[in-house]
Amino acid sequence: MSDLPKLIGERIRKYRKAKGLSQEELAHLANLHTTYIGQLERGEKNATLGSVEKVANALGIPLENLFRSIxxxxxxxxxxxxxxxxxxxxxxxxxxxxxxxxxxxxxxxxxx
CATH class of the missing domain: 1.10.287 (Helix Hairpins)
Structure with missing residues (x-):
């Protein structure tokens, strides 16, 4: 299995914490379920590009920041x-x- 979901999840978590958001707050802003955000951060889910885009928008970062230089x-x-x-x-x-x-x-x- 690829390490990509885990690496993306770690980046989501770092950006979320840097913004001072809880998983619940990020889920609300991204219009996603709180459980799903937790699964993304732990690398347990292969997210769709649409979901990752929602998370990036909710964090106020460009989508490419989550994928840059992996x-x-x-x-x-x-x-x-x-x-x-x-x-x-x-x-x-x-x-x-x-x-x-x-x-x-x-x-x-x-x-x-």
């Missing part, structure tokens, strides 16, 4: 970078700027 090789550079980007996407712009400054400081320190 790689299954944890040792690849693309996989590592996509995880960094995914984590930062759910943060506020202020947090992103702080992380960028920290990254610059760490790189300067490492290059000494």
């Amino acid at each position: 790689h299954s090789n944890p040792d690849s550079q693309e996989y590592t970078l996509s995880r960094i980007v995914t984590r930062l996407q759910t943060r506020s712009i202020e947090d992103q700027k702080i992380f960028l400054k920290l990254l610059d400081l760490l790189l300067d320190w490492k290059d000494l």
